[in-house]
Amino acid sequence: MRDRYSLIALMFALPLVAWGSLALYYSQFTCPFSRVAVAGFVTASLAVFFLAGTWKKAVTLFGVLFTLVLVIFFLQKPSNHRNWQPDLALLPHADIEGDKITLHNIRNCDYRTETDFTIQHYDKTLNLNDLTSIDLYLVDWGLKSVVHTMLSFGFNNCDYIAVSIEARKEMGEGYSTIKGFFRQYELTYVVADERDVIRLRTNYRKGETVYLYRIRGDRQLFREVFLDYLHSINQLYHKPAWYNALLHNCTTQLRGHTRPYFRKVFWDWRILANGYADELAYEKGMLDTSLLFTVLKERSVINPKAAAADQASDFSRRIREELPGMKPLSSAN
Numbered sequence: 001m002r003d004r005y006s007l008i009a010l011m012f013a014l015p016l017v018a019w020g021s022l023a024l025y026y027s028q029f030t031c032p033f034s035r036v037a038v039a040g041f042v043t044a045s046l047a048v049f050f051l052a053g054t055w056k057k058a059v060t061l062f063g064v065l066f067t068l069v070l071v072i073f074f075l076q077k078p079s080n081h082r083n084w085q086p087d088l089a090l091l092p093h094a095d096i097e098g099d100k101i102t103l104h105n106i107r108n109c110d111y112r113t114e115t116d117f118t119i120q121h122y123d124k125t126l127n128l129n130d131l132t133s134i135d136l137y138l139v140d141w142g143l144k145s146v147v148h149t150m151l152s153f154g155f156n157n158c159d160y161i162a163v164s165i166e167a168r169k170e171m172g173e174g175y176s177t178i179k180g181f182f183r184q185y186e187l188t189y190v191v192a193d194e195r196d197v198i199r200l201r202t203n204y205r206k207g208e209t210v211y212l213y214r215i216r217g218d219r220q221l222f223r224e225v226f227l228d229y230l231h232s233i234n235q236l237y238h239k240p241a242w243y244n245a246l247l248h249n250c251t252t253q254l255r256g257h258t259r260p261y262f263r264k265v266f267w268d269w270r271i272l273a274n275g276y277a278d279e280l281a282y283e284k285g286m287l288d289t290s291l292l293f294t295v296l297k298e299r300s301v302i303n304p305k306a307a308a309a310d311q312a313s314d315f316s317r318r319i320r321e322e323l324p325g326m327k328p329l330s331s332a333n
Helices: 004-026 034-051 055-073 195-203 217-239 250-257 274-282 293-299 303-309 315-320
Strands: 091-096 101-108 121-127 131-140 148-155 159-168 186-193 210-217
Touching: 004 034, 004 055, 004 121, 004 148, 034 148, 034 315, 055 101, 091 217, 121 159, 131 274, 148 195, 148 217, 159 250, 186 195, 195 315, 210 274, 210 303, 217 250, 217 303, 250 274, 250 315, 274 293, 303 315
Parallel strands: 101 186
Antiparallel strands: 091 101, 101 121, 131 148, 131 210, 148 159, 159 186
């Protein structure tokens, strides 16, 4: 290394070296030689800074190396044709004919344990004029500041369609937050019966606390949000997209669909720390504000109700009993 500027340039380049190394390690193009590719990239990157004659030359050569990594990264394309886990194999889609909506492949797995279940799907025809509510679910698995978020759409205050935005995993594949940054999972919208996606998290997975909130709004607003969801669901059915743990996850996608609620929220740290998304929604008047937020949150836990309801056909009604704000939409709306 000939001068101090090369050292300074190297310090700035190290985060890019780390990112590029992970991108190569997880790239489908470098398997099964990913470790060799990583070693070669790191060695070449360090070499240009120590052996190049000037810092400008070092930066230029490193720029070429990093560009090659970016090309490899962006050449990876998402697919709807992989060996998917059975519960994620069928993609939902919707036929939209005016106010008539026919949803296909609504998932309703019959669980015996978290990993032992019978996969079931059904189709359902709904009328947009019957859309009477939107509910927000927060699923806390122990981190408090990071949770899983879901919306559920209520029709005539009795039929509920839940949508869980997730990473679509292949057979034998687990979820890794780190892998979630590097095009390892496709994005999927699980359209499901609440006895599936909610009961799984309340009754079968251990250590998860589920909160349920009624979102304020009118029929027109609910309609706008629901149709926006359906647009993305149909888009993914025809054209797959990558899941990203930071940019395209359950909360960023949800916020995009509910942008009518967030038109005046340009930025808030709780968008990233989504475990506090209910607090943000409360402050913006989206939730029941007749109670202090701490009281509302405490009373919105549904695990005991879900455990009692279990496989009951009126599961959705029973988990909502006596919850704050769970009142039918006024006919005036």
